[in-house]
Amino acid sequence: MKDILVYTEKLQDWSPAVTYAAGLAATFDATLTGLHVCVSPMTTMPPYDAPGVMENLLEDIRAREDDAFAAGDSFIARATGSGVPRAAWQVATGYLPSVLERIGNWQDLLVLERTANAPWGTTPAISRILLTAGLPCIMLPTGYEQAFSLDCIALAWNGAAEAVRAIHAALPLIRRAKRVLLLQGESRPEFSVSEISWRPEFDIFHYLRQHGAQVEQHPLVTSGRDAGVALLDAADQHGADLLVMGAWGRTRFSEWMLGGATRHVLNHAGIPVFMRH
Structure with missing residues (x-):
C-alpha cells in the first residue's frame, strides 16, 4: 500500500478526509495524492443563451480551476507536515466517479468522506464509485474528526x-x-x-x-x-x-x-x- 488517493472538495481548509488519509500514508510510508474535481462546464450550461450568462459561468469555472491548482502547495505542506514522506496534487474537470475510474488505475487505496450535499454523495453515486473506480475505498462518515487508528x-x-x-x-x-x-x-x-x-x-x-x-x-x-x-x-x-x-x-x-x-x-x-x- 504505497499510493493512497484522497478526494477533497475543500481547498485550503482541508477536510477530515485529508487528515485521516495523511495519518494512513504516514503509517505506511506511502505517497499521498490529493484530488480536487472541478465541475465540467458542460453540466452547468444554461438551456438558453442569455446575454453574458455563459461568459460569466465560464469565468467562474476558470477562477475555480485556478484556485484548485494554486492549492497544491498548501496540500503538500499539510501532508508532509503530518509525516507523509511524499505528496502530490491533482486537479481534474468532470464528474467525480468518471475521474476516479481513470486515476484509480495507478492508486492502491481511495479515501473519501461522505458529503451529503455533494452531487456524488448519494448512495447511487457512491455505488458507482465503488464499482468503477477499480480500487478499495475507505469511506468516512460526514464530518468524521478522529485520527487514523488501527487499534x-x-x-x-x-x-x-x-x-x-x-x-x-x-x-x-x-x-x-x-x-x-x-x-x-x-x-x-x-x-x-x-x-x-x-x-x-x-x-x-x-x-x-x-x-x-x-x-x-x-x-x-x-x-x-x-x-x-x-x-x-x-x-x-x-x-x-x-x-x-x-x-x-x-x-x-x-x-x-x-x-x-x-x-x-x-x-x-x-x-x-x-x-x-
Whole structure:
C-alpha cells in the first residue's frame, strides 16, 4: 500500500478526509495524492443563451480551476507536515466517479468522506464509485474528526467472494492492527449456472493466521435483511476503528430495492468503512 488517493472538495481548509488519509500514508510510508474535481462546464450550461450568462459561468469555472491548482502547495505542506514522506496534487474537470475510474488505475487505496450535499454523495453515486473506480475505498462518515487508528479492525464475514476480496485487499491494515475481530454471519449459498460443481475450500481463520493476524471471533445471529444493523452494532460494541466489508454481495438492483447491508452501512456507519467490490 504505497499510493493512497484522497478526494477533497475543500481547498485550503482541508477536510477530515485529508487528515485521516495523511495519518494512513504516514503509517505506511506511502505517497499521498490529493484530488480536487472541478465541475465540467458542460453540466452547468444554461438551456438558453442569455446575454453574458455563459461568459460569466465560464469565468467562474476558470477562477475555480485556478484556485484548485494554486492549492497544491498548501496540500503538500499539510501532508508532509503530518509525516507523509511524499505528496502530490491533482486537479481534474468532470464528474467525480468518471475521474476516479481513470486515476484509480495507478492508486492502491481511495479515501473519501461522505458529503451529503455533494452531487456524488448519494448512495447511487457512491455505488458507482465503488464499482468503477477499480480500487478499495475507505469511506468516512460526514464530518468524521478522529485520527487514523488501527487499534481494532472489524471484518464482516459471510463466506462470500466479495468478503474474501475485501479482506484480501485490507491485509496491509489487518497485519498492523492491534485487534482483529471477525464478525461472522451466516454463510450465503452461492449459485452458479456454470458446469463447475466443486469449489475449493477456504478457511478464513487459517488464511488470516498465516498472514500474521490473531483473530477474535464474534458470531452474528441475524437475518440477511438486518445484517447491516448487526454489523454496525457489533463494531460499535467492540470499539472498532474500522469496518472491512465486501460491497454488493447480491445484484445492485436487489441491494437497492431490499435495503441490503451495503446500503445500510453506507448510510449509517459512524466509523470508517473499508470496502471493495
